[in-house]
Amino acid sequence: MLDRNFNFAEAEGRIYAAWEMSGAFRPSNAPGAEPYTIVIPPPNVTGSLHMGHALNNTLQDALIRFERMRGKSVLWQPGTDHAGIATQMVVERQLAESGANQDRRSMGRDAFVERVWEWKETSGGRILNQLKRLGASCDWSRERFTMDEGLSKAVLKVFVQLYREGLIYRDKRLVNWDPKFETAISDLEVDNREVDGHFWHFKYPLEHGKTYEFPIEHDKDGNPTKWETRDYISIATTRPETMLGDGAVAVHPGDKRYAPLVGKRCLLPLAERYIPIIADDYPDPDFGSGAVKITGAHDFNDYEIARRHDLKLYELMDTKGCMLDADYIPAKYHGLDRYEAREAVVADIKAQGLLIEVEDKKITQPFGDRSGVVIEPMLTDQWYVDAKTLARPAIKAVEEGRTTFVPENWTKTYYQWMRNIQPWCVSRQLWWGHRIPAWYGPDGHCFVAETEEEASKEAIAKYTAEGYSLEEINDMRRHEHGGAPLLVRDEDVLDTWFSSALWPFSTLGWPDGDSPLPLGGEGQGVRGTDGAADGAPETIGAALTPDPSPAGGRGETAPGRHSILARHYPTSVLVTAFDIIFFWVARMMMMGLHFMKDEHGKAQIPFKDVYIHALVLDEHGQKMSKSKGNVVDPLVLIEKYGADALRFTLAAQAAQGRNIRLSEARVEGYRNFGTKLWNAARFCQMNECRPASGFDPASAQTTLNRWIVHETNECASAVTRALEAYRFNEAAGAIYRFIWHVFCDWYLELAKPALQGEDGAEKTETRAAAAWSLDQILKLLHPFMPFITEELWGAFDRRDSALITAPWPQHDAALINEAAATEFNWTIDLISSIRSIRQEMNIPPKTIAKLMLVAGNPTAESALLSHKRYIERLARVEVVVGQAQEKGSIQIVHRDSTFALPLKGIIDVAAERLRLDKEIAKAAEEIVRIDKKLANKNFIERAPAEVVEEQKTRRADYQAQREKLSAALARLEGL
């Protein structure tokens, strides 16, 4: 016998372990089973579960469980991301806190990286255990890490190939530099925020004391009316310290005010350099003074202008954002931090009388998304991916509908970004990550190869070809590098997202192939040991050569047909939040299409669908953040209400295109829902409703059972359709309503007479039908509430399989039974009407009233009689046939019949009269409304016939109702 409540705290761990042990999380590879694949968005190894993860993984798990039950061979590929900056930060902070007086630099690169690995092994990946708490049914036997051996190999291969194809290159240009982490970052990692700032207006004196007339007043047509004589040009800046690196002052070529100055020079104060005044389209004559100082080495716009005009670039800062000891910078600023330099510059300009004014101004400033410090554009050598070229097929694949975004409007966002994509800076000046496979020779020549040996070979070949002898090459090693190797490896590592971009195929075994599939379908989770019988490495898709190797070459069939990679790539759907479309989705599209080919050599998309879900906000619609203190910890909710309740809450609110506001009250409500189901099951158990093998739902005998079979089948259909369309909220809503308001509120109540009555065919069938329906319920709810459903599934009977792998209830046409549905709805509505009127008329619940048919037809009478038990029990009445109408009756008009509850002395006749009047008025009102419609010629002519017909029927119904109500009123008056 079940307890009164589900003890989720006890059950969740036990059930999860049983699932995992059973091998249910691994692909079944059953014969003929279609593969279904999701790769998890890999959480950072440093991560811990937040609400966004909880939602993301709840939805993935719902899909995975749904498809697994539908018999597909399901793979949910898990793993974690090494998260370059984040992880390096964590370990550096640990070092600082350890008090060992050690930092990354004093340790040295190898020791530090070793230390990070240690951290990863002991403390990393905690989030994966938290995902298990949520019930995520990933195939943990396949867990991967972006820096494990296989994935690192994929990274090397991709980098080298792209380099050889000219799609990765090294370039010196302006990048976003993070002075805190002392690394370059990509455009996407820059957060542009509006902050309070200042706008400083400076005078740059003209060379040789030259003067010009500058208009200071204008008439209404914009013609100057007053001039002043100036010996300077006015510029404005939000970053005064950068003036030390100015290479020019630019004005618009059409700006008449400055025309006499173009080609002349002005003095750059403090630096005491003369710089040209040039004409360029960039300055907006209407903004500020119309003249712009050009700091080519520290501003993206200025850089473009400097290049156009071949201006000298003055680099001002070191990697920490401190002023360099350069000879073009006055010595007094050397070594100052950029903000100290700013103050000094402003003070000095002011001292020279060159400060015109300081304006308060909102300015947009770039911040590093992880460091939070202001980003400095810096001129450095970095590695870039030619994203523009790679984006082309990625755009096309979406245009052709090979990959679909759900909801569809995200395609627009995707296009917008992809069509304006910039070169992707992939090098990072960090230590934790995939080190770039590039080596430099003594002459600075760059050799890119997967291994140092290969690079070395290339180097020797190159230098040999240039006429160096082997001895001389060895000399290069000995002398020019003091005995160091000939080649020096690039110090940089790759952007974390570089390896993430390969995730959908690198995790599945690319480039080496993967453990082959187990043969046959017996025994879930039995991993095959063989398959690539010849032991040749399997090369799926494109290798270095873009062409597919022609069949009949080395292998007879396309290589690797039976590998996980061949079966599970392209993946079925990617489930993620929109904030990661650019970082990740777009890049997976680019890399997947470039590297993965099918057996015909056609580029393969990484996933068929991209489901973009909402953000989880707090109950007031605020983004959750530590600083706001409004973070809701999913684990706390799981502890308190169980994983099922949290999952259901998230799924039920996951409507497309809207954010989720999470409130604890709602989680509590769905916990209650679980308890409701639990008690319904408990009731079934008490009444010995066990799954009966002999029960065929299609041939149930009693109307009640035929009705619940029909309704269950309809619910299965609704849940299935909703899940297929990623309408999680609809699926959750459908099963919720069915369980609570159909199965519990009506079916179980209606089944009580049979279940609690005498033994016999009806009781036997009802037990079986209830058990059958409950089984369907458990299955349909399983994707959302896996724990409680599995527990109940196991509580009933010996089962062939655990619920997690039980077959999904397919909609079955043989179970449709409209007649039973119609008949029962009649009864349910009658019961509802009686209840409603009883309450309205204040009939005490204990009163058992008589119920008789006053006016009706034989059908109504027979229905009344055949459903007598149900009506009597639920409406608390006694059905009486053939008794004369009594005085002081309440009358109920239901469909085409009128019933009466003779309650002389209990009811207030005046109140009853009032009630009937009100109902008559309501019917009359509806009739008027419909008449208006029907009187409209245009409606009759233009509306579809069935709509017109429907309105006529409605009118007739109201008409009949009104007549019956009037008759009832007359009877009331007459008696």
Next chain:
RNA sequence: GGGCGCGUAGCUCAGCGGAAGAGCACUACGUUCACACCGUAGGGGUCGCUGGUUCGAACCCAGCCGCGCCCACCA
């Protein structure tokens, strides 16, 4: 400056061309043998505003008014 989305019952939100819905909250009643984490019944909305399209608009279109978010180089 572009782009996306949202304004429907007190709250959180479904619905998106043919009778205004759910959950929570609220009110009344209820010790009926599954469940008070419950049951029964009920109150509550000119679907942001203004126009337009349509026989018909919460739903489609346009314009406003509020509120979010994303992207963008005005020094």
